[in-house]
Amino acid sequence: xxxxxxxxxxxxxxxxxxxxxxxxxxxxHSRWILSKGANLAVFGxxxxxxxxxxxxxxxxxxxxxFSGISGESLMPGTGCCxxxxxxxxxxxxxxxxxxGVLMLPPFFYKGISDDxxxxxxxxxxxxxxxxxxxxxxxxxxxxxxxxxSTSLIERLANRYPINIAGxxxxxxxxxxxxxxxxxxxxxxxxxxxxxSFLLQNMHAGGAGCISATANVNPLPISELYKNWNRExxxxxxxxxxxxxxxxxxxxxxPALKAATGIYSKQMEWNTVRPPLMALSVKEIASLKxxxxxxNFSMEGLAN
Amino acid sequence: xxxxxxxxxxxxxxxxxxxxxxxxxxxxHSRWILSKGANLAVFGxxxxxxxxxxxxxxxxxxxxxFSGISGESLMPGTGCCxxxxxxxxxxxxxxxxxxGVLMLPPFFYKGISDDxxxxxxxxxxxxxxxxxxxxxxxxxxxxxxxxxSTSLIERLANRYPINIAGxxxxxxxxxxxxxxxxxxxxxxxxxxxxxSFLLQNMHAGGAGCISATANVNPLPISELYKNWNRExxxxxxxxxxxxxxxxxxxxxxPALKAATGIYSKQMEWNTVRPPLMALSVKEIASLKxxxxxxNFSMEGLAN
Numbered sequence: 001x002x003x004x005x006x007x008x009x010x011x012x013x014x015x016x017x018x019x020x021x022x023x024x025x026x027x028x029h030s031r032w033i034l035s036k037g038a039n040l041a042v043f044g045x046x047x048x049x050x051x052x053x054x055x056x057x058x059x060x061x062x063x064x065x066f067s068g069i070s071g072e073s074l075m076p077g078t079g080c081c082x083x084x085x086x087x088x089x090x091x092x093x094x095x096x097x098x099x100g101v102l103m104l105p106p107f108f109y110k111g112i113s114d115d116x117x118x119x120x121x122x123x124x125x126x127x128x129x130x131x132x133x134x135x136x137x138x139x140x141x142x143x144x145x146x147x148x149s150t151s152l153i154e155r156l157a158n159r160y161p162i163n164i165a166g167x168x169x170x171x172x173x174x175x176x177x178x179x180x181x182x183x184x185x186x187x188x189x190x191x192x193x194x195x196s197f198l199l200q201n202m203h204a205g206g207a208g209c210i211s212a213t214a215n216v217n218p219l220p221i222s223e224l225y226k227n228w229n230r231e232x233x234x235x236x237x238x239x240x241x242x243x244x245x246x247x248x249x250x251x252x253x254p255a256l257k258a259a260t261g262i263y264s265k266q267m268e269w270n271t272v273r274p275p276l277m278a279l280s281v282k283e284i285a286s287l288k289x290x291x292x293x294x295n296f297s298m299e300g301l302a303n
Numbered sequence: 304x305x306x307x308x309x310x311x312x313x314x315x316x317x318x319x320x321x322x323x324x325x326x327x328x329x330x331x332h333s334r335w336i337l338s339k340g341a342n343l344a345v346f347g348x349x350x351x352x353x354x355x356x357x358x359x360x361x362x363x364x365x366x367x368x369f370s371g372i373s374g375e376s377l378m379p380g381t382g383c384c385x386x387x388x389x390x391x392x393x394x395x396x397x398x399x400x401x402x403g404v405l406m407l408p409p410f411f412y413k414g415i416s417d418d419x420x421x422x423x424x425x426x427x428x429x430x431x432x433x434x435x436x437x438x439x440x441x442x443x444x445x446x447x448x449x450x451x452s453t454s455l456i457e458r459l460a461n462r463y464p465i466n467i468a469g470x471x472x473x474x475x476x477x478x479x480x481x482x483x484x485x486x487x488x489x490x491x492x493x494x495x496x497x498x499s500f501l502l503q504n505m506h507a508g509g510a511g512c513i514s515a516t517a518n519v520n521p522l523p524i525s526e527l528y529k530n531w532n533r534e535x536x537x538x539x540x541x542x543x544x545x546x547x548x549x550x551x552x553x554x555x556x557p558a559l560k561a562a563t564g565i566y567s568k569q570m571e572w573n574t575v576r577p578p579l580m581a582l583s584v585k586e587i588a589s590l591k592x593x594x595x596x597x598n599f600s601m602e603g604l605a606n
Contacts, residue, residue: 082356275419275423
């Protein structure tokens with residue numbers, strides 16, 4: 001299968017009031033994102049993936065696929081602290097024909113050497129042992145605290161050229177994304193972790209973005225991806241940045257859920273799993289007011 | 304059941320060459336530790352607990368208990384990133400009559416508020432809903448990056464006085480341990496995370512220590528615990544520090560495993576799960592030479 005390009009949303013995970021995942025709302029939200037031109041990086045950081053057990057993730061993934069969402073549009077996050085969890089979840093993704101997986105490095109131990117991280121990814125690849133395994137490495141040092149160095153990427157891609165497909169860069173540092181784009185590894189797909197860098201990333205030869213706000217603003221982001229080479233691109237980027245800034249002024253995950261709750265009129269969307277906290281009523285009102293000011297909407301969202 | 308005091312070892316987890324856990328060696332090593340007067344904090348940081356899936360942990364725990372090791376001697380680590388994992392594992396520990404559990408805060412997201420951490424522990428306690436649940440909080444900011452503040456402890460102990468039993472302080476900062484000892488919460492048990500602070504902790508009213516090196520040096524550490532009030536205590540502490548310094552000069556977990564391998568003549572003990580790396584042959588020889596110099600041994604270890 002062709003490697004990923006374009007825009008992917010780390011799909012937010014809806015919970016019921018008892019904190020169990022709400023499968024039907026996940027399917028509905030995923031379909032809405034797909035209808036707006038973005039694909040589905042379920043079980044990302046913004047999906048509260050690490051607040052879900054492996055069994056919960058497998059159950060949700062099966063529901064997505066059995067409901068008719070193609071594995072071709074899915075890039076589930078599968079990197080866990082535990083080697084065994086990462087292998088089990090990754091194997092399941094392959095069985096469900098997912099076109100790729102986004103893989104965090106193991107993130108519990110700190111100060112881990114490149115040899116140790118290589119050992120982890122190598123063991124996963126060897127044990128999954130499938131040429132359909134397409135891994136997008138996940139560089140997010142502000143949260144994982146475990147950076148993925150360019151020399152580690154080169155070593156992995158050199159050893160497993162079929163399996164190492166690209167990287168998501170959530171460092172927030174454009175110079176880092178630029179460096180990943182200059183690696184010169186054949187068909188290596190570089191995604192920025194925020195649409196604020198989308199235009200820059202496309203000019204640098206990148207593949208697209210995997211961004212939190214693609215949960216709420218997927219169509220304009222996808223349109224910039226398609227039209228990055230046109231004159232209108234700078235203005236589109238500016239407009240995307242404006243909306244992102246609003247969301248960024250709140251804790252991101254609860255803000256994405258609050259907006260989805262506002263526009264779907266399903267206030268259960270506000271539920272997050274601890275240790276995250278839902279926005280307060282006051283914060284939700286402030287978010288709504290700011291979004292109204294820029295005429296933001298989430299058109300077509302099911303009520 | 305009475306709350307814990309004394310010395311506990313975060314029992315190292317033996318792996319076979321295929322990286323699956325070796326149940327029989329775990330039981331043998333646990334029995335050896337018990338025979339030297341220490342109890343078992345299985346699934347701690349030094350147990351590579353976060354490199355194991357919840358199912359692997361449950362399987363190992365059942366084997367320990369079904370092999371005749373009493374729940375009274377077990378303080379399993381149960382804190383995972385995911386609320387659902389933490390609840391499942393903790394419930395299982397209660398079913399197996401574990402006298403206590405050591406609970407990391409959720410450690411994936413960074414910059415989490417005390418309210419968020421409180422929400423996590425509260426949800427676990429409410430869902431486990433068992434007066435036999437006895438939680439020792441795990442303060443280990445160098446690795447978890449999520450500190451447990453004194454005001455959070457007070458809030459938790461105030462709300463759940465039966466369930467909040469104590470804390471393990473692996474901050475490495477004696478002033479922090481001293482502060483935990485001054486909280487004034489009734490019967491709140493403070494364990495230092497290294498035997499280097501054991502004597503100080505006992506003088507400050509602490510309950511003992513939960514220390515990596517109790518895997519290899521349990522008898523002398525337990526003896527200092529018993530005799531901390533005697534004149535000989537300073538000298539014993541000095542001797543403990545000397546041995547700890549040797550282990551600390553290597554990556555701790557592989558060094559504990561290497562020593563256990565040397566003295567049990569079972570070199571499979573060197574196996575760690577990635578991202579950790581085993582000591583090199585040269586490092587193992589150097590560790591052995593340094594331990595020989597201080598006449599270190601692990602008497603009675605099964606071959």
